[in-house]
Amino acid sequence: MSGGEVCVIGTGMHPWGKWGRPFTEYGAVAARAALADAGTDPGEVDFVSGAATVRGGYPGFVAGAVFARALGWRGQQVASSYAACASGAQAIAAARARLLAGLSDTALVVGADSAPKGFLAPLGGDRPDDPDWLRFRLLGAANPLYFALAARRRMELYGARPEDFAAVKAKNAAHGSANPRARYRARTTPEEVLASPVVADPLHLLDVCATSDGGAALVLVRTEDARRRGAGPVRVSGLSAAVPAYPVAEPEMPYLAGDPPRRGDGGRVTGAPRFRAANAHAAYEEAGVGPEDLDLAEVYDLSTAMELDWYEEIGLCPCGGAEKLLHEGATRVGGRIPVNPGGGLASFGEAVPAQGIAQVCEIADQLRGRAEAGRRVEGARVGIAVNQGLFGHGSATVLTR
Amino acid sequence: METAHWLARGPDGPHLVGSRCTACGAVAFPPDPDHCRDPHCPGGPTEEAPLPRRGRVWSFTDCRYRPPPPFVPPTDPFEPFVLLAVELDGPGPIVLGQAPPGTDLSALRVGLPAELVEGTAAGPGGERHPVWHWRPLPADGPREEDR
Numbered sequence: 001m002s003g004g005e006v007c008v009i010g011t012g013m014h015p016w017g018k019w020g021r022p023f024t025e026y027g028a029v030a031a032r033a034a035l036a037d038a039g040t041d042p043g044e045v046d047f048v049s050g051a052a053t054v055r056g057g058y059p060g061f062v063a064g065a066v067f068a069r070a071l072g073w074r075g076q077q078v079a080s081s082y083a084a085c086a087s088g089a090q091a092i093a094a095a096r097a098r099l100l101a102g103l104s105d106t107a108l109v110v111g112a113d114s115a116p117k118g119f120l121a122p123l124g125g126d127r128p129d130d131p132d133w134l135r136f137r138l139l140g141a142a143n144p145l146y147f148a149l150a151a152r153r154r155m156e157l158y159g160a161r162p163e164d165f166a167a168v169k170a171k172n173a174a175h176g177s178a179n180p181r182a183r184y185r186a187r188t189t190p191e192e193v194l195a196s197p198v199v200a201d202p203l204h205l206l207d208v209c210a211t212s213d214g215g216a217a218l219v220l221v222r223t224e225d226a227r228r229r230g231a232g233p234v235r236v237s238g239l240s241a242a243v244p245a246y247p248v249a250e251p252e253m254p255y256l257a258g259d260p261p262r263r264g265d266g267g268r269v270t271g272a273p274r275f276r277a278a279n280a281h282a283a284y285e286e287a288g289v290g291p292e293d294l295d296l297a298e299v300y301d302l303s304t305a306m307e308l309d310w311y312e313e314i315g316l317c318p319c320g321g322a323e324k325l326l327h328e329g330a331t332r333v334g335g336r337i338p339v340n341p342g343g344g345l346a347s348f349g350e351a352v353p354a355q356g357i358a359q360v361c362e363i364a365d366q367l368r369g370r371a372e373a374g375r376r377v378e379g380a381r382v383g384i385a386v387n388q389g390l391f392g393h394g395s396a397t398v399l400t401r
Numbered sequence: 402m403e404t405a406h407w408l409a410r411g412p413d414g415p416h417l418v419g420s421r422c423t424a425c426g427a428v429a430f431p432p433d434p435d436h437c438r439d440p441h442c443p444g445g446p447t448e449e450a451p452l453p454r455r456g457r458v459w460s461f462t463d464c465r466y467r468p469p470p471p472f473v474p475p476t477d478p479f480e481p482f483v484l485l486a487v488e489l490d491g492p493g494p495i496v497l498g499q500a501p502p503g504t505d506l507s508a509l510r511v512g513l514p515a516e517l518v519e520g521t522a523a524g525p526g527g528e529r530h531p532v533w534h535w536r537p538l539p540a541d542g543p544r545e546e547d548r
Contacts, residue, residue, distance in 0.1 A: 118469065119468060119469050121469035124470065124471070128402055133471055135497075136472045137472060137524075137530075138522050139484065139497055139498065139499055139532075140482065141464075141468075141497060142464065142469070145462050148462035149460040149486050150460070152461060152462060153460045156460070156511040156512075199465055199466060200462045200464055201462050246438055246439055246441075249495060251486060251496075251497055256430070256431060256497050257430045257431070257496040257497065258494050258495040258496075259429070259494055260428055260494045262441075
């Protein structure tokens with residue numbers, strides 16, 4: 001089905017933090033780093049694919065053209081992609097499509113944001129026709145409440161405990177302590193997580209990811225061009241950024257309700273939405289690999305409990321098996337299938353449009369054997385990055401070497 | 402507010418008003434006046450549909466910190482509130498809603514019955530909008546799936 005492949009030949013990131021600078025600055029730093037890493041002159045870039053900043057659940061500031069200007073307007077083609085947490089993946093998808101169509105030869109993908117403080121909030125004004133606005137006005141349903149409903153569900157279905165969620169944070173914090181680009185570098189114990197204030201029962205403050213400033217960038221070319229350059233190519237072998245399929249039982253953020261089971265479906269629809277699994281499956285299929293081939297995974301741990309859901313949705317274990325996999329140490333660096341070796345959102349906080357690109361940066365760096373000791377996955381050849389966000393957006397990207 | 406018609410009173414008490422597709426019967430909440438959301442449905446006009454006023458707690462949580470605007474705290478200082486996800490009888494859709502003020506989180510369990518009661522949400526000018534609340538009910542003996 002594939003019309004060819006593209007390769008990551010350069011990665012770059014601005015460190016995550018709360019720096020209070022314009023997002024363009026982070027994007028430009030990341031982009032220059034990626035270009036230097038690729039050994040690519042900025043003048044070679046003929047397509048700039050920007051992941052749009054997010055304000056109030058919607059595209060915020062202009063991305064593609066602004067990043068291009070920060071690097072110098074040279075008449076490059078541009079695009080801006082908005083898909084909430086999956087914006088970075090859509091920006092990669094746009095670049096890939098253009099490269100494979102032969103319309104561009106060297107693509108620069110950039111995402112960056114300066115996150116507002118505190119809870120992510122909807123746009124202001126009086127906008128009752130917007131479900132993102134309504135969920136706050138009518139219900140006060142901020143994002144962590146949706147994460148908490150899913151976490152409680154996991155406790156009910158599989159007997160998960162807050163101690164299991166806390167152990168996810170401790171694992172990711174240990175990974176992040178070895179990552180100089182991470183915002184939070186301190187190790188954290190499960191006891192510290194459980195002693196932190198409850199935000200939305202059963203989730204504590206340290207179970208829920210923060211919002212951060214950060215920037216990430218990639219240089220992409222077609223595989224044959226990467227070979228010609230002699231770059232140790234990391235191939236984007238599969239990428240899916242599909243919406244869910246109706247009916248979706250669980251109320252997806254920011255909606256107030258889910259869909260009822262379709263008449264005649266018979267069986268009850270319970271548990272996590274299957275669309276996250278569907279994106280992973282589509283990316284595996286395109287790449288010609290399966291979960292058994294994975295050496296590492298970067299999953300979107302908006303909450304610690306959500307990381308456990310991902311284990312099952314990307315096929316690392318059967319449903320209900322995530323806690324066992326975690327406690328066996330399989331998902332720790334050094335284990336059978338390290339998850340979030342970069343430290344995950346637990347160590348980064350979320351810089352929404354940069355995050356999906358940062359996930360791919362981490363996997364590409366791991367596949368090139370460049371991750372620092374302490375989080376390096378030795379001999380990694382296959383990785384997957386997955387995320388999920390507002391309005392039914394989500395993605396899965398499989399990278400191979 | 403524009404959402405006032407999502408709530409109505411029937412002979413058994415207050416209930417939500419969704420939409421039902423006249424072609425396939427699929428219901429949706431909030432009501433969708435224009436089209437059926439099922440992509441496999443040939444499509445037809447939708448009509449208003451009263452939704453069951455009872456269901457089962459599918460999940461629950463609470464909110465310990467004041468959410469940002471446009472949420473308006475009904476009390477000053479902000480008081481934490483309980484949020485329920487209730488699967489309507491039928492089975493119908495899972496619908497989110499606050500529990501009435503004073504609901505005890507520690508008494509909640511997934512699977513408990515719950516019923517809709519009328520409540521209000523605060524507006525920025527001190528006004529109150531009608532809104533639905535989910536009131537958890539005492540357990541009603543072993544459920545089929547528990548046996």
